[in-house]
Amino acid sequence: MATSAELMDRAVKVIPGGVNSPVRAFGSVGLTPRFIARADGPYVWDVEGTRYLDYVGSWGPMFLGHNNPAVRAAVQEACERGLSFGAATELEVQIAEYICETVPHVDMIRMVNSGTEAVMSALRLARGFTGRDKIVKFAGNYHGHSDCMLVAAGSGVMTAGVPDSAGVPAGCAQDTLTATYNDLDSVRALFEGNPGQVAAVIVEPVAANMGVVLPGEGFLEGLRALCDEHGALLIFDEVICGFRLAYGGAAARFGIVPDLVTYGKIIGGGMPVGAFGGKRDIMQKMAPAGPVYQAGTLSGNPIAMTAGLAQLVELHDHPEHYERLEQAGERLFGGIESLLSEANAPCTLNHVGSLGSVFFTPDAVIDYTSAKTSDTARFAEYFRFMLERGFYLAPSQFEAMFISTLHTDEMIDETLAAIGEFLS
Numbered sequence: 001m002a003t004s005a006e007l008m009d010r011a012v013k014v015i016p017g018g019v020n021s022p023v024r025a026f027g028s029v030g031l032t033p034r035f036i037a038r039a040d041g042p043y044v045w046d047v048e049g050t051r052y053l054d055y056v057g058s059w060g061p062m063f064l065g066h067n068n069p070a071v072r073a074a075v076q077e078a079c080e081r082g083l084s085f086g087a088a089t090e091l092e093v094q095i096a097e098y099i100c101e102t103v104p105h106v107d108m109i110r111m112v113n114s115g116t117e118a119v120m121s122a123l124r125l126a127r128g129f130t131g132r133d134k135i136v137k138f139a140g141n142y143h144g145h146s147d148c149m150l151v152a153a154g155s156g157v158m159t160a161g162v163p164d165s166a167g168v169p170a171g172c173a174q175d176t177l178t179a180t181y182n183d184l185d186s187v188r189a190l191f192e193g194n195p196g197q198v199a200a201v202i203v204e205p206v207a208a209n210m211g212v213v214l215p216g217e218g219f220l221e222g223l224r225a226l227c228d229e230h231g232a233l234l235i236f237d238e239v240i241c242g243f244r245l246a247y248g249g250a251a252a253r254f255g256i257v258p259d260l261v262t263y264g265k266i267i268g269g270g271m272p273v274g275a276f277g278g279k280r281d282i283m284q285k286m287a288p289a290g291p292v293y294q295a296g297t298l299s300g301n302p303i304a305m306t307a308g309l310a311q312l313v314e315l316h317d318h319p320e321h322y323e324r325l326e327q328a329g330e331r332l333f334g335g336i337e338s339l340l341s342e343a344n345a346p347c348t349l350n351h352v353g354s355l356g357s358v359f360f361t362p363d364a365v366i367d368y369t370s371a372k373t374s375d376t377a378r379f380a381e382y383f384r385f386m387l388e389r390g391f392y393l394a395p396s397q398f399e400a401m402f403i404s405t406l407h408t409d410e411m412i413d414e415t416l417a418a419i420g421e422f423l424s
């Protein structure tokens with residue numbers, strides 16, 4: 001089998017940057033990306049046959065670890081009946097009913113094929129429902145790569161150091177207003193500066209694309225109140241948080257009811273699925289029921305729906321999975337907290353549940369500006385140190401660590417030992 005280096009040499013000749021998603025190129029950590037050959041449980045193996053304990057989990061979907069037997073069996077069985085029909089199927093009804101019955105703030109839901117598509121569609125719906133054009137987002141929040149969201153985006157764009165993407169027309173950016181995360185005054189000012197024009201506020205209820213940044217006391221409640229006061233919709237982008245921070249996502253964990261919510265990752269069980277859902281009167285505006293158009297050849301694909309439904313049923317019927325993730329998160333991030341303190345390291349740790357980030361800055365990280373004070377060169381050293389010892393972290397300071405239910409206490413303790421060695 002070809003080595004990662006050989007594959008990268010070939011890849012860059014036929015794929016821009018050699019990858020189908022920029023963060024995978026390992027650009028900010030100065031390494032040739034490891035080409036992954038297979039995954040199972042909490043592990044991935046690269047084409048050289050090296051095994052890593054996986055703290056990326058495909059950027060979130062692998063809540064139950066890779067190759068979950070229930071999900072795999074359901075997918076294998078579904079493949080016998082064909083891969084795609086481009087027609088209505090019972091499976092789409094089943095997964096939509098399941099989510100609407102088990103997630104209180106979702107009356108109706110529409111399946112799409114990625115988180116980007118879910119956000120893009122939810123924003124169009126908010127604009128169609130309110131008749132307003134402007135959207136408020138937060139610097140450092142990433143909501144996928146639709147034009148109007150690539151304005152002071154986080155995640156890959158932030159890592160690439162390009163605050164706005166080339167190719168985004170000024171006409172798109174002008175209707176996207178950027179506020180400061182955890183700063184309600186910055187949101188209030190945008191509402192007051194654009195009276196009656198803001199269709200929606202979209203937020204990562206726990207930010208995970210500038211690294212993990214938690215909502216401060218009252219922040220989400222304040223967004224809810226401001227949206228109500230100004231007649232705008234509150235959209236929770238739960239592509240990462242959804243079904244991870246609780247079965248009902250951050251909305252359930254923090255007790256806030258958004259008007260619309262976007263999903264991805266976990267909802268697909270590893271297959272390409274995104275979704276947006278929320279209040280019936282809003283969702284009913286979507287074609288063909290209403291005037292807001294959106295469509296997709298592979299939306300509701302039977303294999304993807306099978307994987308997603310199998311994973312959601314496993315998560316909903318076994319709340320012990322969430323108990324385990326909380327325990328694992330406490331063990332890992334509590335352990336890192338102790339190590340940073342013992343080493344008096346100029347680092348900050350943000351974490352909630354099974355999500356967390358070590359920032360290489362002594363400052364508290366509460367927003368995009370403070371996240372950017374991180375020493376990305378030092379993060380790259382940390383990433384390389386951990387990779388050499390068999391721990392596969394997200395290859396960017398501005399991403400998150402993801403734990404699965406299959407990360408055992410022993411594996412977590414081994415991770416902590418390696419981090420402790422790096423800090424010493």
Ligand code: KE4
Nearest residue numbers: 021059114115116142143144155239240264
């Ligand atoms: P996708 O289009 O990549 O499925 O979802 C976009 C998206 C939307 N909203 C949030 C909160 C997200 O985190 C994402 C995508 N997350 C990144 C990881 N930070 C995906 C990894 C990548 O870009 O390769």
